Amino acid sequence: MAAKKETKAGKKHEHKGLDTYETETTREIEERTLQVAKNIVDQIKRGTSPTFTTKVRGLSNVYFDEEKKYIQLGDKQVTRPFLNLGAARKFMQTMLVNDKCNEYLKEGKTASIREIYYELKRTVANTKENTFEGQNESDEVIVDVEHAVNTIREKLGLHAEAKGSLYGDITLKDRKHDNDIFNCNSLGRGGWSIMSRIEPEEIEIVDVNADMVLVIETAAMYNRLIEEKYARQHNAILIGTSGQAARGARRLVHRLRYEYDLPVIVFTDGDPYGWYIYSVIKSGSMALAAHSKYMAVPDAKYVGMTLTDVETYGLQNVTERMKDGDVKRAKELMNYDWFKSKEWQSELKLAIDKKIRIEQQALANKSLDFVARKYLPEKIEKEIFL
Amino acid sequence: MAEKVLEKKETPRKEVEAEQLFTEFKEHSVADFFKKNKQMLGLSGKQRTMTTIIHELVTNSLDACEEAGILPEIEVSISELGSEYYEISVVDNGPGIPEDKLASAMGKLLAGTKFHRLVQTRGQQGIGVSGIILLSQMTTGKPTKLISGTNKGKTVSMEISIDSKTNTPKVSDKHYLENKFKGLAIKCKFKDIVYKKGQSSVDEYLRRTAIANPHLTLKFQDPNGEATKYTRTVNKLPSIPTAVKPHPRGVTVDEMLTYARHAQARKVNSFLTTTFDRFGQTSVDSVSQLAHFDLNKDPRSLSWEEAEDLIKAIKQTKFIAPSTDNLVPIGEDQIKKSLKAIVEPEFLAVVTRKPTVYQGGYAFQIEAGVAYGGKAGRLISVEKTSGKEVITEEVRSSEIIRYANKAPLLFDAGGCAITKTAESVDWKRYGVNNFDTSPITVLVNLISVHIPYTSAGKSAVSDDTDIVAEIKLALMDVSRKVGIYIIEKKREEEKKEKKKVFAKYAPYVVDALVHTTGEKNKELLLKNLSNMVLEKLKMEEAGIKAPEDEVIEDDSVAEEEFEE
Numbered sequence: 045m046a047a048k049k050e051t052k053a054g055k056k057h058e059h060k061g062l063d064t065y066e067t068e069t070t071r072e073i074e075e076r077t078l079q080v081a082k083n084i085v086d087q088i089k090r091g092t093s094p095t096f097t098t099k100v101r102g103l104s105n106v107y108f109d110e111e112k113k114y115i116q117l118g119d120k121q122v123t124r125p126f127l128n129l130g131a132a133r134k135f136m137q138t139m140l141v142n143d144k145c146n147e148y149l150k151e152g153k154t155a156s157i158r159e160i161y162y163e164l165k166r167t168v169a170n171t172k173e174n175t176f177e178g179q180n181e182s183d184e185v186i187v188d189v190e191h192a193v194n195t196i197r198e199k200l201g202l203h204a205e206a207k208g209s210l211y212g213d214i215t216l217k218d219r220k221h222d223n224d225i226f227n228c229n230s231l232g233r234g235g236w237s238i239m240s241r242i243e244p245e246e247i248e249i250v251d252v253n254a255d256m257v258l259v260i261e262t263a264a265m266y267n268r269l270i271e272e273k274y275a276r277q278h279n280a281i282l283i284g285t286s287g288q289a290a291r292g293a294r295r296l297v298h299r300l301r302y303e304y305d306l307p308v309i310v311f312t313d314g315d316p317y318g319w320y321i322y323s324v325i326k327s328g329s330m331a332l333a334a335h336s337k338y339m340a341v342p343d344a345k346y347v348g349m350t351l352t353d354v355e356t357y358g359l360q361n362v363t364e365r366m367k368d369g370d371v372k373r374a375k376e377l378m379n380y381d382w383f384k385s386k387e388w389q390s391e392l393k394l395a396i397d398k399k400i401r402i403e404q405q406a407l408a409n410k411s412l413d414f415v416a417r418k419y420l421p422e423k424i425e426k427e428i429f430l
Numbered sequence: 431m432a433e434k435v436l437e438k439k440e441t442p443r444k445e446v447e448a449e450q451l452f453t454e455f456k457e458h459s460v461a462d463f464f465k466k467n468k469q470m471l472g473l474s475g476k477q478r479t480m481t482t483i484i485h486e487l488v489t490n491s492l493d494a495c496e497e498a499g500i501l502p503e504i505e506v507s508i509s510e511l512g513s514e515y516y517e518i519s520v521v522d523n524g525p526g527i528p529e530d531k532l533a534s535a536m537g538k539l540l541a542g543t544k545f546h547r548l549v550q551t552r553g554q555q556g557i558g559v560s561g562i563i564l565l566s567q568m569t570t571g572k573p574t575k576l577i578s579g580t581n582k583g584k585t586v587s588m589e590i591s592i593d594s595k596t597n598t599p600k601v602s603d604k605h606y607l608e609n610k611f612k613g614l615a616i617k618c619k620f621k622d623i624v625y626k627k628g629q630s631s632v633d634e635y636l637r638r639t640a641i642a643n644p645h646l647t648l649k650f651q652d653p654n655g656e657a658t659k660y661t662r663t664v665n666k667l668p669s670i671p672t673a674v675k676p677h678p679r680g681v682t683v684d685e686m687l688t689y690a691r692h693a694q695a696r697k698v699n700s701f702l703t704t705t706f707d708r709f710g711q712t713s714v715d716s717v718s719q720l721a722h723f724d725l726n727k728d729p730r731s732l733s734w735e736e737a738e739d740l741i742k743a744i745k746q747t748k749f750i751a752p753s754t755d756n757l758v759p760i761g762e763d764q765i766k767k768s769l770k771a772i773v774e775p776e777f778l779a780v781v782t783r784k785p786t787v788y789q790g791g792y793a794f795q796i797e798a799g800v801a802y803g804g805k806a807g808r809l810i811s812v813e814k815t816s817g818k819e820v821i822t823e824e825v826r827s828s829e830i831i832r833y834a835n836k837a838p839l840l841f842d843a844g845g846c847a848i849t850k851t852a853e854s855v856d857w858k859r860y861g862v863n864n865f866d867t868s869p870i871t872v873l874v875n876l877i878s879v880h881i882p883y884t885s886a887g888k889s890a891v892s893d894d895t896d897i898v899a900e901i902k903l904a905l906m907d908v909s910r911k912v913g914i915y916i917i918e919k920k921r922e923e924e925k926k927e928k929k930k931v932f933a934k935y936a937p938y939v940v941d942a943l944v945h946t947t948g949e950k951n952k953e954l955l956l957k958n959l960s961n962m963v964l965e966k967l968k969m970e971e972a973g974i975k976a977p978e979d980e981v982i983e984d985d986s987v988a989e990e991e992f993e994e
Binding site for chain 1: 928931932934935936937938939942943945946947949954955958959961962963966
């Protein structure tokens with residue numbers, strides 16, 4: 045076990061223990077990256093064309109698991125040979141990233157994905173090209189390595205920038221920073237900045253005193269709810285994602301749901317972009333389909349905004365017009381298996397027909413505190429979820 | 431009419447035309463004459479006029495040299511005297527013109543300028559040197575300077591102008607030169623013309639003239655003082671086209687009447703056999719049966735209707751195809767030599783097709799060449815954006831060089847059957863993926879006693895089915911040969927390119943692997959990888975596909991998820 049409970053459990057919520065996901069040691073992952081390289085060395089020594097095998101990602105190898113209710117990655121594999129004109133460059137890049145990750149693990153270092161890009165970027169001898177032309181190239185290869193050694197990047201010593209904020213009566217311990225212990229309702233109005241890696245060996249959840257987790261798309265709405273003291277009055281933990289939820293925020297939501305059994309409620313703008321944020325929290329994403337098990341929260345609820353709200357709360361004059369791209373995206377969503385419920389289909393159809401969208405902050409049209417005083421309490425109390 | 435390989439005596443039509451033109455010329459002012467016939471004389475447009483002047487002078491020199499059996503050496507120079515004001519000088523090493531005939535040969539409009547010549551081959555516009563002298567006089571009011579030296583006597587220098595009322599030359603400043611000189615030098619000034627570079631420039635005209643005349647040494651000095659020299663690659667003169675009578679099949683009613691009016695024969699039937707090629711007694715019998723009048727009448731009294739009747743009868747009569755042995759191509763070897771020297775391509779193929787006959791009943795012959803790579807094609811400037819900067823790059827693009835009887839056609843390219851046919855070739859089949867942007871020079875020379883031009887401007891060939899078909903066959907023939915070369919070359923390049931791709935990444939792969947695994951034998955890894963690359967390329971060449979050649983499955987994530 046990577047983490048041991050050091051303090052008492054939360055009043056209401058017992059800690060449920062960790063999944064095997066977190067039980068792999070750094071040594072094990074280091075060994076796997078070494079094995080990838082060893083296999084290729086053997087191939088070259090034997091005189092067989094060297095190849096690197098990873099999993100196919102993207103729509104062709106992603107499916108919606110009806111039983112588990114989240115997106116899963118299939119078993120399709122792709123073999124990337126060095127001796128193929130179209131693949132040679134990527135093969136080279138993969139070896140560089142695999143080697144660098146192996147080095148990080150060996151030496152106990154971590155780097156951001158931007159740092160590894162800069163660390164590996166150099167001019168290819170006698171050419172005008174670089175080993176990596178942009179971070180997008182190294183990012184892609186990182187995903188390949190993740191899949192090849194069957195882990196997540198955080199385990200490879202890589203992390204992304206912090207994104208998203210946490211507020212509420214939850215006590216954390218930062219094991220990578222002098223074992224600081226802090227409660228997220230006493231860090232001021234901004235709350236805690238969610239790290240990209242919130243695995244137990246880095247961030248330990250010491251204590252949780254809440255009835256629900258409210259995931260909020262916009263920072264402005266997150267701030268509004270803090271200012272209105274919504275968290276305290278309704279015993280909620282607020283997670284502001286600032287747009288699409290990053291891995292750290294998703295892992296945190298997942299841990300709160302499964303380690304502390306808190307219900308998760310999602311609150312976004314009423315448009316295809318916002319709905320997809322909800323979808324990612326609930327069912328996982330295609331890019332991280334392999335890790336849905338540790339990310340997806342299939343019983344997450346959606347509180348709003350919905351186009352029904354427009355009628356219910358008289359918000360007709362504060363809707364926005366959907367752009368062509370939004371309409372197209374809405375049509376795509378209609379085709380996803382996890383949007384096939386009657387309610388979602390009719391909501392999406394309404395959006396496509398009316399071509400309107402509604403922002404969270406449009407609720408301010410009623411009054412600034414309307415969202416905290418009336419909208420959320422009423423909808424959550426009566427369980428008016430979509 | 432100039433391109434007709436017709437002996438003067440046998441072409442009364444030309445005389446008539448000259449007479450008519452001259453009458454017209456006397457009636458109107460000189461300026462009017464040129465203005466009225468601008469299109470036909472090649473004097474429409476300032477650049478075109480410049481090219482026409484050069485064409486007339488160079489052609490005159492070339493013809494003179496060839497008839498005298500002298501390997502031509504011509505020097506052209508242009509200097510700018512002011513805005514749209516130039517002095518042009520052409521010096522040849524030809525036979526020269528005897529002093530007593532010099533003025534009348536050069537200074538009598540449309541009469542006797544080609545007295546020393548039997549046939550005319552290249553002439554395109556037929557304005558002649560005298561026309562050029564007149565144009566000079568008309569635009570500048572200045573006389574033209576001539577220097578002539580023959581093997582006998584002294585070198586004479588004079589200035590001449592043309593009295594437009596009497597069509598006679600006026601000589602001034604006549605004197606003798608001490609310097610020994612053989613040939614003809616002409617120097618005249620022009621206004622309202624312009625010199626500029628490009629596809630229709632004098633430079634291009636001369637380059638193409640040099641290509642079509644490998645026996646010519648040509649020097650050119652442009653107004654900026656830049657000198658170009660084309661040295662002959664062949665030391666043999668081309669044979670001179672022999673005179674030929676018109677074939678009956680190609681004659682129009684109008685032409686029939688013109689010939690008849692100047693006939694020497696007393697009767698229509700003897701007029702037919704003496705005037706036309708392949709018109710024997712059998713043909714006369716057939717025509718006389720078909721015609722609705724007596725062929726014993728005087729040809730000079732032939733009416734329009736009778737001429738029409740004759741043409742109709744001729745159409746229904748069988749004739750032997752016109753003789754083709756009078757056509758003189760440049761020759762495959764000759765074109766090859768000059769293309770190699772002037773275009774400097776990597777590879778070239780040339781064909782001279784057998785002569786054949788087109789619908790009008792005229793013999794014609796096609797020569798075609800394709801030069802590829804190296805300095806083939808023409809340089810053009812292309813603007814490219816590199817980041818925020820716009821840079822001008824010089825790249826090679828294709829060019830189509832057209833000739834009618836070895837004379838370069840520089841204008842109306844779009845409307846010309848040669849251009850259209852060259853562009854209609856399926857170049858992709860021959861390894862040329864984008865014809866327009868490839869380093870290719872396509873050459874087509876159409877040789878005929880009668881070139882079917884699209885218009886009086888005589889700058890483009892019309893779409894005659896037979897001619898188009900022959901051009902196409904010729905181009906396909908040479909393109910196939912060039913195509914084999916191009917495809918082979920591309921294969922070689924691809925192979926090299928592939929090897930390079932693997933070679934540049936291999937050290938990075940090996941370094942990373944050695945670093946990860948601590949493998950000691952780095953050299954072995956490098957050696958094995960490089961051997962595998964060579965092996966793979968060999969297999970590819972043999973057409974054996976390795977498993978790694980299979981298309982790699984697309985594994986891109988379709989969704990934009992805004993994830994870090």
